[in-house]
Amino acid sequence: MREGLARQRHLGRNCENGPEWLAEVEQLLKVEPGKDDFYAYRAAIYTGLYPVKFKEAKASALEALAINNKNALAHGVLAHCLTVNKDNKGAIEHFSKAIDYQPQNPEWYANRGLTYEDTGENKKAILDYTSMLDNSLDKAWAYGSRAHARLSIEDRAGAIQDSDNAIEQDITSVFAYKAKGRCLKSSGQVCAGSCRTGQSRSLHQSKQLGNARTTTNAPVNVGL
Numbered sequence: 001m002r003e004g005l006a007r008q009r010h011l012g013r014n015c016e017n018g019p020e021w022l023a024e025v026e027q028l029l030k031v032e033p034g035k036d037d038f039y040a041y042r043a044a045i046y047t048g049l050y051p052v053k054f055k056e057a058k059a060s061a062l063e064a065l066a067i068n069n070k071n072a073l074a075h076g077v078l079a080h081c082l083t084v085n086k087d088n089k090g091a092i093e094h095f096s097k098a099i100d101y102q103p104q105n106p107e108w109y110a111n112r113g114l115t116y117e118d119t120g121e122n123k124k125a126i127l128d129y130t131s132m133l134d135n136s137l138d139k140a141w142a143y144g145s146r147a148h149a150r151l152s153i154e155d156r157a158g159a160i161q162d163s164d165n166a167i168e169q170d171i172t173s174v175f176a177y178k179a180k181g182r183c184l185k186s187s188g189q190v191c192a193g194s195c196r197t198g199q200s201r202s203l204h205q206s207k208q209l210g211n212a213r214t215t216t217n218a219p220v221n222v223g224l
Helices: 018-031 036-050 055-067 072-084 088-101 106-118 124-136 137-151 156-169 174-187 193-199
Strands: none
Touching: 036 072, 055 072, 055 137, 072 088, 072 106, 088 106, 088 137, 106 124, 106 137, 124 137, 137 156, 137 174, 156 174
């Protein structure tokens, strides 16, 4: 199991505007109380507040789904809340529904991949990170994550190739260099100076809860 899995990296937006956005959505709900998107947006905003309001996020996501069971954002936020409760089976189910209804959103693949890794289903995680590469701008994160999953199934050559691809995509990515370091360590090789010095380079800061994995963090894409 990975240290500090990064589900919160993808959902909600951790920023100073969170309370203002929440107030705006509350006003919209007063005007259109039957609008599922507003409940879903509110749920996503709750996951970006500090401290995170998981209980409220889950309740708002369920309200959205009660109106429209095909709301991808609501399924994604609900799945995120379920991972916090260690309900990985339920989380995978709802991330899968989010993918069904919004297949072009790479964040659902990323989060389901992380959850698959949590349950030891690394081959499925690899497939999700591969799907993420087709749609995401953050290819360094996807390659680095796939490298981690490949190490878990003893595919060291594939893991090293993916970590090299991650560095090629973003030479400032601490996560990419650490992925390369793990790959080389697992194969008994010595990490070159670039791996070590890369770890001190600046992180692309998360737009969510910040402490996701040991990672560079992808832009949030929840439709707000």
